[in-house]
Amino acid sequence: MTTKSRIEHVDGLRGLAAMLVVVGHWCELISRQAVPTSLSLGLKATFLDYFSTGRVGVVAFFCVSGFVIPFSFKGETPRARFVTSRFFRLYPAYWLALAGAAILLPLVGPSYSAWNILANATLLPKFLGQPYILGVCWTLTIELIFYGICFLAFSANVLxxxxxxxxxxxTFILIGLAMAFYRSTHPGTGMPAGTMTFLAVMHFGTLTRLATLERSREAGILTPIALGILVVGVVAADTIGYRHNSDSELGWIAMSTGYLAGVALFLLCIYRQWFGGRIMVFLGAISYAVYLFHPIVHELCRHFWTSFSDWRSATLVLTPIYFATSLVVATLVYRFVELPGIELGKKFSAIKWSRKIRRS
Known part of the structure; x- marks a missing residue:
């Protein structure tokens, strides 16, 4: 299997991961409406208590980031190009989504302060003491942390x-376990043990890349050991830290099963070349925009749910609207915002490098 073919399968996994998040959020929404008790409990058990397609998608995304991002340091000024490319890849579409949320969501819910919006514009609102406007963007904060680790590791020639x-x-699994123990003995502290396990799986993605595409013999030996550490460490951290002290609706069992399923999908993608094909690759291309914009569509649909006379009609009408609108908007954003942003980043890097040559 060629490198290009394998990367296409990775793109397809991105698309699947985004759709798993979209499906999970919609099923969670239905479970909270005035639906039959059996349906509500069934959806809650399937998507929140014992499993979570959203967690599957997020972990698969993180694996893919680890597989791809550390290998994007290229050119004669790799660090500058990395920072520039990552900035133009993440922020233009994100700022558009943030603007859309700041304008539309107050129409169906609470408004946002100027400081809250500005803090969110950095993608680091938690570090500035502000809540996320787009709740899904906590994952992008972790992405930025990983980018910083990659930058430092590349500079130290160990990436x-x-x-x-x-x-x-x-190391991240051990830190996660330590945080989990602290959570269990200090309720209400909100120690982010899960963040450490997410950073761990990103480096697992890198290790898998080294073992497969880069054909590192050492990585081939260490990868299965790392997988064992992940499986045991994540289940232990989730059980210890979140079983009796959870600050989210997601159950501690779902945290572990969703995480492990996300890793399994990633490994199937890499070793069995699953998730290829034009449709999956297309979904992978628009996956970032799907991830960013579907929460806005989600909240608007939630608002209009009560306009229907019964839950059946609401489900039949709003479900296709939710999915179709999310995909259409994402396609437009990808075509008219993401692609131009990527090209602008390339031009900016080229201009910066040409000026440096002239000075020298």
Whole structure:
């Protein structure tokens, strides 16, 4: 299997991951409406208590980031190009989504302060003491942290080291376990043990890339060991830290099963070349925009749910509207915002490098 073909399968996994998040959020919404008790309990058990397609999608996304991002340091000024490309890849579409949320969501819910909006514009609102306007963007904060780790590791010439990434997986799992123990003994502290397990799986994605596409013999030996550490460490951290002290609606069992399923999908993608084909690759291309904009469509649909006389008609009408609108909007954003943003980033990098040559 060629490198291009394998990367196409990875793109397809992105598309699947985004749709798993979209499906999960919609089923959670239905479970909270005035629907039959059996349906509500069934959806809650399937998507919140014992499993979570949203968690599957998020973990698969993080695996893909680990598989791809550390290998995007290229050119004669790799660090500058990395920062520039990541900025233009993330922020233009995100700022548009944030603007849409700031304008539309107050029509159906609470309004946002100027400081809240500005803090969210950085993608680091939690560090500024502000809540997320687009709740799904907590994952993008973790992405930025991973980018910072990659930048430092590349500067230290260890980013593509199998030993470094194995050590990172182990270290983040151990920190996550320590945080989980602290959560269990200090209720209400909100210690983010889960964040550590997400950073661990991103480095696992890098280790998998080294073992497969880069054909590192050392990575091939360390990858299955890292997988075992992930499986045991994540289940232990979720059980210890979140079983009796959860600050979210997602159950501690669903945290673990969703996480492990996300890793499994990633491994099937890499080793079995699943999720290829034009449709999956297209969904992968628009996956970032789907992820950003579907929460806005979600909240608008939630608002209009009560306009229907019964839950059946609401489900039949709003479900296709939710999915179709999310996909159409994402396609337009990808075509008219993301692609131009990526091209602008390339031009900006080229101009910056040409000026540096003239000075020298």
């Amino acid at each position: 593509h080291s199998a030993r470094f990434n194995f050590a990172a997986v182990t």
